[in-house]
Amino acid sequence: xxxxxxxxxxxxxxxxxxxxxxxxxxxxxxxxxxxxxxxxxxxxxxxxxxxxxxxxxxxxxxxxxxxxxxxxxxxxxxxxxxxxxxxxxxxxxxxxxxxxxxxxxxxxxxxxxx
Amino acid sequence: xxxxxxxxxxxxxxxxxxxxxxxxxxxxxxxxxxxxxxxxxxxxxxxxxxxxxxxxxxxxxxxxxxxxxxxxxxxxxxxxxxxxxxxxxxxxxxxxxxxxxxxxxxxxxxxx
Numbered sequence: 531x532x533x534x535x536x537x538x539x540x541x542x543x544x545x546x547x548x549x550x551x552x553x554x555x556x557x558x559x560x561x562x563x564x565x566x567x568x569x570x571x572x573x574x575x576x577x578x579x580x581x582x583x584x585x586x587x588x589x590x591x592x593x594x595x596x597x598x599x600x601x602x603x604x605x606x607x608x609x610x611x612x613x614x615x616x617x618x619x620x621x622x623x624x625x626x627x628x629x630x631x632x633x634x635x636x637x638x639x640x641x642x643x644x
Numbered sequence: 645x646x647x648x649x650x651x652x653x654x655x656x657x658x659x660x661x662x663x664x665x666x667x668x669x670x671x672x673x674x675x676x677x678x679x680x681x682x683x684x685x686x687x688x689x690x691x692x693x694x695x696x697x698x699x700x701x702x703x704x705x706x707x708x709x710x711x712x713x714x715x716x717x718x719x720x721x722x723x724x725x726x727x728x729x730x731x732x733x734x735x736x737x738x739x740x741x742x743x744x745x746x747x748x749x750x751x752x753x754x755x756x
Binding site: 561563569571573575577578580617620624632633634635637638 | 660676678686687688689690693732733742743744746747748749
């Protein structure tokens with residue numbers, strides 16, 4: 531089955547730690563995205579990548595880093611510089627071939643800072 | 645600043661009635677819109693796309709785009725309790741092939 535997987539589902543971080551969230555897709559999509567969602571809020575774009583080895587900052591990139599070494603994978607690292615990282619993190623991908631940019635989401639990772 | 649705006653709700657609708665969700669936008673540069681449904685604690689799921697002025701129907705769902713008034717609507721006929729969720733409206737960014745401009749979502753509650 532084609533889809534997007536994210537792991538882990540739940541993640542707990544101590545103050546001062548870096549943590550990495552995994553996102554993998556087998557949809558053969560070119561573009562991938564990371565969003566953050568806080569309770570009762572909409573989606574805010576952290577980073578996105580249109581092709582392998584290239585990525586752009588979104589609206590709230592400070593304290594986060596990404597890499598795109600493979601088309602299928604787009605991991606997100608939440609660094610200790612991110613002062614309030616507790617949130618629901620969503621990875622998405624889009625094929626781009628239709629020109630309409632429908633985005634499809636993974637199940638999400640819920641990060642809590644202890 | 646390009647924006648997509650939605651009433652946060654909650655919008656309460658009796659079971660079996662028509663639920664009407666609305667979204668207004670500021671960027672006239674793109675006419676591609678998407679409606680996502682998000683259940684509590686889950687990720688968003690794409691339910692409708694609309695790319696041209698007028699109506700598009702898919703089962704119990706109808707999306708309406710009115711370019712002149714810059715709004716997009718989602719109608720849900722014969723509302724069911726399982727339709728209770730937050731509905732997110734998104735617009736393809738006019739100056740980007742990849743980014744979406746997101747509304748904050750409307751919480752819909754279907755009362756049995």
